[in-house]
Amino acid sequence: MPILPLLQSASNWAPIVFIRDSKYGMPVAESFHLMGLTILLATVVVLDLRLAGLGRNDYEISWLARKLKPWTVGAIVLVMSSGLLIFLGTPGKYLDSRPFRLKMVLLCCAILFHFGVLRRFTAGDSVARPVVNVAVALLSLTLWFGVGWAGRAIAFIP
Amino acid sequence: MPLFEWCQWLQHTRFATAISESDWLFPLIEGSHILALPLSVGMIVILDLRLLGIAFCDGPGAKLVLNVMRWSKIGFAVMFVTGGLLLITQAGKAYDNAFFRTKLTFLLLLGINAALYQKLFFPKMAEWDSARGAPAGARFCAGVSLLLWVGVIVCGRTMAYQF
Numbered sequence: 001m002p003i004l005p006l007l008q009s010a011s012n013w014a015p016i017v018f019i020r021d022s023k024y025g026m027p028v029a030e031s032f033h034l035m036g037l038t039i040l041l042a043t044v045v046v047l048d049l050r051l052a053g054l055g056r057n058d059y060e061i062s063w064l065a066r067k068l069k070p071w072t073v074g075a076i077v078l079v080m081s082s083g084l085l086i087f088l089g090t091p092g093k094y095l096d097s098r099p100f101r102l103k104m105v106l107l108c109c110a111i112l113f114h115f116g117v118l119r120r121f122t123a124g125d126s127v128a129r130p131v132v133n134v135a136v137a138l139l140s141l142t143l144w145f146g147v148g149w150a151g152r153a154i155a156f157i158p
Numbered sequence: 159m160p161l162f163e164w165c166q167w168l169q170h171t172r173f174a175t176a177i178s179e180s181d182w183l184f185p186l187i188e189g190s191h192i193l194a195l196p197l198s199v200g201m202i203v204i205l206d207l208r209l210l211g212i213a214f215c216d217g218p219g220a221k222l223v224l225n226v227m228r229w230s231k232i233g234f235a236v237m238f239v240t241g242g243l244l245l246i247t248q249a250g251k252a253y254d255n256a257f258f259r260t261k262l263t264f265l266l267l268l269g270i271n272a273a274l275y276q277k278l279f280f281p282k283m284a285e286w287d288s289a290r291g292a293p294a295g296a297r298f299c300a301g302v303s304l305l306l307w308v309g310v311i312v313c314g315r316t317m318a319y320q321f
Contacts, residue, residue, distance in 0.1 A: 027316040034195065034311050041193070042200025046226060055225040059218030067214055145193060152189040 007091040020089035029085050036078030037148065043072040044114070044144045048137035051121060053130060062124025076111070099157050103150035110143035165249035178247040191240035198233030199307050201226040209292045209300035220283070248321055257317035264306045264313065271306070275299040 010016060019025035047068055050061050087094050094100045121128055121136050128136070168174060177183050204226045207213040214222055245252060252258040279296040286292055292300070 024316065027319050028312070031312040031315045034192065034315060035308065037192075038195040038200045038311070039203060041196030042204060045196055045200070045229075046204065046222070049225075049229070055228065056221055059221050063218055064222065067219075071213065148193045149189055152185065152192060156185045 007088070007095075010088045011091055013088075016085065016088045019085055026086070026089070029082050032082040033079055033086065036075045036082060039071055040075035040079055041144055041148065043068040043075065044140060047118075047122060048140050051118075051140075052134045052137040060124060061122050065119075065122035065124075072114070094154070097154050097158065099150045099153035103147055103154070106143055106147045106150055110140075110147055113140060113143055162250075162253050165253040168246055169248060169250040171246075174246045174249075177243060184247065187240050187243050190236060191244060194233050194236040194240065195311070196233075198230055198237050199311070201230035201233060202303060202307065205230075206300035206304050209296050210304075211291045211297070215291070251321045252317070255317050255320055257313040257320065261310055261313035261317065264309045268303060268306050268310070271299055271302050275303075 011020075019029050047061075047065060049055055050057065050059075050064055118136060118140055120126060121133060126133075177187065204214060205223050208215060208219050208223055275296065279293065279299065291297075
């Protein structure tokens with residue numbers, strides 16, 4: 001497969017080497033990753049709690065979904081670009097890591113679920129029963145926080 | 159007993175070593191500390207963005223902000239408990255770490271900033287016309303808050319590299 005040599009040469013690219021080998025390169029890249037995580041999961045939590053009917057619910061979920069969307073999308077761009085910079089430093093290490101592979105699977109599921117399924121429940125014209133809304137919100141939270149836990153596990157589990 | 163020796167003693171108590179030597183306890187606490195970020199800092203970011211007039215400014219925004227302020231209390235409770243436990247296991251190493259000291263200073267400033275906002279601006283929040291936006295002082299508090307939280311995250315992540 002030609003993808004491995006491509007990743008190897010990317011890991012020797014000067015900006016990637018600088019981030020990986022300089023004293024503060026990795027902490028700064030990871031700080032951006034954490035800031036993206038903070039905003040991304042905050043938008044997910046706020047939307048899912050409203051969908052589940054928790055808190056004061058005197059605002060329209062369609063309004064909330066519309067207002068949150070640019071922040072969710074922007075935060076996904078931030079986490080994925082900072083994540084890519086971290087990944088390219090040592091691609092072999094990450095490809096061999098089981099938690100990393102799980103994280104990528106969960107990430108794909110979370111994004112597909114968020115923009116494919118959850119959208120139908122937050123558009124405002126949904127007629128789903130409350131118990132279905134709660135289940136959808138729970139699944140969404142499980143997927144997104146699963147991505148986070150799998151990411152944290154990379155440091156502890158081979 | 160001087161603070162440094164007290165920190166070292168703390169780090170070597172049986173309680174602290176039990177956490178740091180456990181295969182799953184330390185990762186669990188550290189993971190919870192990081193994944194409580196959206197529920198604590200993330201909620202405050204939503205409040206700050208509204209105060210600054212950047213997002214969530216129209217009608218229901220005020221009600222959304224009341225929700226996120228309440229939820230953030232749960233997030234910060236998790237943060238302080240998990241952060242306290244992490245500190246106990248590494249107190250001796252954290253003591254003279256510049257990033258840890260900076261993080262604590264920023265957190266102290268954030269506490270003062272939040273108390274000022276709570277005292278001066280929060281009680282009149284209902285009076286702000288959403289078209290007119292928050293008063294200049296409240297905007298200033300929100301801007302300071304966003305900058306300091308970025309600093310806290312950067313210092314928190316960087317200090318772990320030095321242990």
